[in-house]
Amino acid sequence: MSAHPSPTKRLTLGDLAAARDAGTPIVMVTAYDFPSAQIVEAAGVDVVLVGDSAAMTVLGYDSTVPVTVDEMLMLTRAVRRGLERPLLVGDLPFGSYEASDAEAIATAQRFVKDAGVDLVKIERGGTSVDRARALVSAGIPVVGHVGLTPQTAASLGGYRAQGRRADAALAVIEDALALQDAGCAMLVVEAVPAEVTAALMPLLSIPVIGIGAGAGTDGQVLVFHDLLGIHAGGAARFVRRYADLRGSAIAGVVAYADEVRSGAYPAPEHTYAMAEGEAARLAELLAAR
Template sequence: MSVHAAPRKRVTLGALAAKKDAGEPIVMVTAYDHPGAQIVEAAGVDVVLVGDSGAMTVLGYDSTVPVTVDEMLMLTKAVRRGLTAPLLVGDLPFGSYEASDGQAIATAQRFIKEADCDLVKIERGGTSVERARALVAAGIPVVGHVGLTPQTATALGGYRAQGRTAEAARAVIDDALALQDAGCSLLVVEAVPSEVTQALVPLLDIPVIGIGAGPDADGQVLVFHDLLGLYDGGAAKFVKRYAHLRTDAVAGVAAYAEEVRSGVYPAPEHSYSMPAEEAAQLREMTAAR
């Protein structure tokens, strides 16, 4: 597999719209730190999401709910420092935008000003539609998110597919249309039957990014740690492992530990030395003490 060695042109929302019109799939992936950002940059992805999934994959929380704005900003700033070409999306965490339009704008402005995000993402339809409208009116590009929305998974009955009846699917589609009408630039659709995505995509002018939403979305997104096999947690049905880096990492650290304990590491080639006359002088100095 080749990677992009030469700098690419910076991705724009117009470029994503052109991809949708041309039927060219959009590639989105999450990242949470500077090395991860450099990896996805080199791989040539179109969009990078600093998702609140980092609460679990990086920060060790049991869900996305506890992560704070300051924690998300720390992760997002680190990712920004590793990116050049892809669009950067910052995920507004639970409790940072739902209370009012003013709260949503204030939080989103921090992501734009402090972390240099290109867009921010919010979850759900309902009142989030009005939050999206207020953000867009304030000049902040927005990514909507429908279907399974992890921040409110408990209210949805847990981490399970949504829209599995015609009535429930219509509710997902209605939320998506409302978010587009509010001015969202992109839409993430998570964990819905493929038939829902097939019905939804032709109704929307904005690109639809699927995660567990079948092959008919305009693009796909996966969590960095899931696709690379780094996260030691349960994987959803839609996750495909493209590498098994956790296994390799554990083996590497175990080999290092064994060599330290056996005295193999560090070897002479891993050590610095002094000129012989300086070493002799040092021995004399220490012997005299």
């Protein structure tokens, strides 16, 4: 897929499968609101994920766990309004799909009907495999997610790479295969050694998007705020910053504050004027009150 394709052609799952078969890398990025959606649309990305990472990047929670379905739907609807070409993936938040197939289907249907997603994403293997199968049977395309799964990071020992030992690597691979067998249309593999990815890829026939999984996947995904350097603090090993928007934004606000305090802003060119003679007339009207 070209870097700046025609914005009029809406991508399909078939396009992603064709890209995988052709060895053309797939570009995925997160977005959480209308302006970020417009930016990634203009940049020509292929897939946009409204990730539950929004919990931390835009809503200020300390993990992905607290974010609600309603909060995710609000953000996803905003992103949908800013997109034309890319496929849109909505993250089902923690606690919204795990309990039963019926719960998973009801939640996913809201994302499809109310927010216009093309696919929904769920995390882990295990019971999530059953949920994935139920969603696919209900006609809802699913993205699986293995390796480091942030919704259950506490049970994995924190935000750390998974599959560094052979037995743990095998568990990641088995989860991935189970999700593919359940009918998932795509898979995200996060924070696993490149050797695990190399062992996994020949076993899969669906597009695989990596994040901290090496260069061997069919595509890559990064968080919008990470790659653009918007938020403060450190970043995961796999993050590359392509801009420093936080630094630029702070500098801009500081310059604005300095000019307000010095009286340099607003200048005459930023100020409206009354029509000729109307200021004098206003003075007369005020004097006659």
